[in-house]
Amino acid sequence: MSDMATERDIRIANKPARIPLRFPAPRTWWLCFAVSLCLLILFFVAATVLLLEGIGVWGLNIPVNWGLAITNYIWFLGIGHAGTLISAMLLMLGAHWRNSLNRFAEAMTLCAVVCAGLYPILHLGRPWFFYWIAPYPNTMTISPQFKSPLSWDFFAVLTYLTVSILFWYIGIIPDLASVRDRARTRTAQVLYGLAALGWRGSAWHWARWRQAYRITAVIAVPLVVSVHSEVSLLLAAGPIPGWTSTVFPPYFVLGAAFSGFAVVLMIAIALRHMLGLADLVTARHLDLLARFLLATGLMTAYGYWVEVFDTLYGGDLQDVETLLDRVTGSYAYTYWSAVIFNFVPLQLLWFSRVRASPTILFLVALSVTIGMWFERYMLVVTSLYRDYLVSSWGSYAPSFWEWSLYAGMLGVFLTPFLLFVRFLPVISAFEVKEALRETGDLEHA
Amino acid sequence: MREPSPDTEVFGILAEFNKPEALIAAVKAARKSGFRALDAYSPYPLEEMPEALGFREETIPWLSLIGGILGAGTAYGLQLWTNYAYPIEIGGRPIFAWQPFMLITFELAVLFAVLFPITGMLLLNRLPRLHHPIFDVEDFHLASSDKFFLVLFSNDARFDRRRTSHFLEGLKPVRIAVVEHTEEPE
Numbered sequence: 001m002s003d004m005a006t007e008r009d010i011r012i013a014n015k016p017a018r019i020p021l022r023f024p025a026p027r028t029w030w031l032c033f034a035v036s037l038c039l040l041i042l043f044f045v046a047a048t049v050l051l052l053e054g055i056g057v058w059g060l061n062i063p064v065n066w067g068l069a070i071t072n073y074i075w076f077l078g079i080g081h082a083g084t085l086i087s088a089m090l091l092m093l094g095a096h097w098r099n100s101l102n103r104f105a106e107a108m109t110l111c112a113v114v115c116a117g118l119y120p121i122l123h124l125g126r127p128w129f130f131y132w133i134a135p136y137p138n139t140m141t142i143s144p145q146f147k148s149p150l151s152w153d154f155f156a157v158l159t160y161l162t163v164s165i166l167f168w169y170i171g172i173i174p175d176l177a178s179v180r181d182r183a184r185t186r187t188a189q190v191l192y193g194l195a196a197l198g199w200r201g202s203a204w205h206w207a208r209w210r211q212a213y214r215i216t217a218v219i220a221v222p223l224v225v226s227v228h229s230e231v232s233l234l235l236a237a238g239p240i241p242g243w244t245s246t247v248f249p250p251y252f253v254l255g256a257a258f259s260g261f262a263v264v265l266m267i268a269i270a271l272r273h274m275l276g277l278a279d280l281v282t283a284r285h286l287d288l289l290a291r292f293l294l295a296t297g298l299m300t301a302y303g304y305w306v307e308v309f310d311t312l313y314g315g316d317l318q319d320v321e322t323l324l325d326r327v328t329g330s331y332a333y334t335y336w337s338a339v340i341f342n343f344v345p346l347q348l349l350w351f352s353r354v355r356a357s358p359t360i361l362f363l364v365a366l367s368v369t370i371g372m373w374f375e376r377y378m379l380v381v382t383s384l385y386r387d388y389l390v391s392s393w394g395s396y397a398p399s400f401w402e403w404s405l406y407a408g409m410l411g412v413f414l415t416p417f418l419l420f421v422r423f424l425p426v427i428s429a430f431e432v433k434e435a436l437r438e439t440g441d442l443e444h445a
Numbered sequence: 446m447r448e449p450s451p452d453t454e455v456f457g458i459l460a461e462f463n464k465p466e467a468l469i470a471a472v473k474a475a476r477k478s479g480f481r482a483l484d485a486y487s488p489y490p491l492e493e494m495p496e497a498l499g500f501r502e503e504t505i506p507w508l509s510l511i512g513g514i515l516g517a518g519t520a521y522g523l524q525l526w527t528n529y530a531y532p533i534e535i536g537g538r539p540i541f542a543w544q545p546f547m548l549i550t551f552e553l554a555v556l557f558a559v560l561f562p563i564t565g566m567l568l569l570n571r572l573p574r575l576h577h578p579i580f581d582v583e584d585f586h587l588a589s590s591d592k593f594f595l596v597l598f599s600n601d602a603r604f605d606r607r608r609t610s611h612f613l614e615g616l617k618p619v620r621i622a623v624v625e626h627t628e629e630p631e
Contacts, residue, residue, distance in 0.1 A: 203494045211502075211505040
């Protein structure tokens, strides 16, 4: 430690490694865990009904054959992207303040990608054949259609999941070693010891670790952009009015970052409160996250504007019709909910006093999360419910089992995340210490 | 860095330091006086350490490049082969279409470009490893907290129990300890 770093700073930096061994808020945790377990059970019920009865239990039909499932797929995947961006992009930029946020943001990514990945599989109609999307030698002499977005999706999500897991895991190894070294019980020593892979902080190891970690970060950023651009191409690959604007790829990526930052902000505030981490996730971190949220929000707003401009400038009759449907049609409430939830409370973030209040920040972030969900829903449904021909006009309302699956999916998200909070170091202690040495105080670490 | 094999007398001699600067200075001094088989342990990566240690490996970046090329080649080849082996003609569209092939090509290139260096990092570091002689040293658990350690390995040509200890004394460590070979099976 440099001379400026005090004993107190070091003790605080070591805190994340102590939390799994002596958890500070067992009661709150059990309460949250009980709720998320109930939701998880609901997921299994809803998924079982779907598997037994078929996709008819959902409200989908022609023409609206993508509903809540694809909406939530895009929404969850988008949320996940913020974890990678915070961790990888800010690492490359040398922004030390990332070190207090990256670990749980990446864990959030993992949970969100799992939820996102489950949706298209459950949507398949015959989900037990999902592995047919993978190219493998088989006796049926069939092979995936590589020109289909479904196939792109498989590779994109699989790659994203694998890379996210690896990035998160090699990032957590040194801290697992730290927990192992502090563990008092034999079970904890053995389990954390196995997970730490025998890490001992050797200088040779650090040097190679650093190379591998940085390379992964450099590659992860374009990966995020590619994955969510690819999601927008899922829509653009069909000749559907309202899905063909060229702004879609950046619009989707920025919207993803926007919703993800909102969720990271909520998690940061919740964890900080629950685990007493205000020394590590400081007011400055919340302020910076809020600025990021505001910036990505304004970029997303630009996407909304370009989408309208593009349609009017292009002048395609059907596209203009879809635009009118969006703002005045039967689903106009989704469009206006998206606009209001996303951008109206967001304007509060211009004021530094608002950025200093965790409660208001939490509410703004919640509003953005809801708004972005409405946006995904609006994009999917308003384009599909009125096709070119009047004969293929229809409507869509999610059924009970779709809502159940959605609620259950929140359990799929929360359960592993809460286990992570309970049993693993939620903040990257060694990176905080590294930043502490380089900058001299925790505020910048 | 090849570590001492169990048939040597001891594993090495360890010196403990309180500050990262002291550790880096110690590593530099040890290398300057000719020691090559050594290792340093710190709770977090030290910016100046690779240079002080004479670390000049570039295996991992190269592995990433090789992985990326292999991944891209695999994906492109797979798609090309599949489209000719199972031709599906839709509305006269070409069987060979490089544009849609690029997505999977990019994804697999990324996947391999990450898998290779990370696997390589673990293999080069000889991880995972269940036990290591250094773990038997009392207080070594502080290496993941806030202490810094230097070990001079016994397989170094200049290693001599008494003289090496004496040399380490000169670096003003907090303390010095002999690292024995571990008794448990490795």
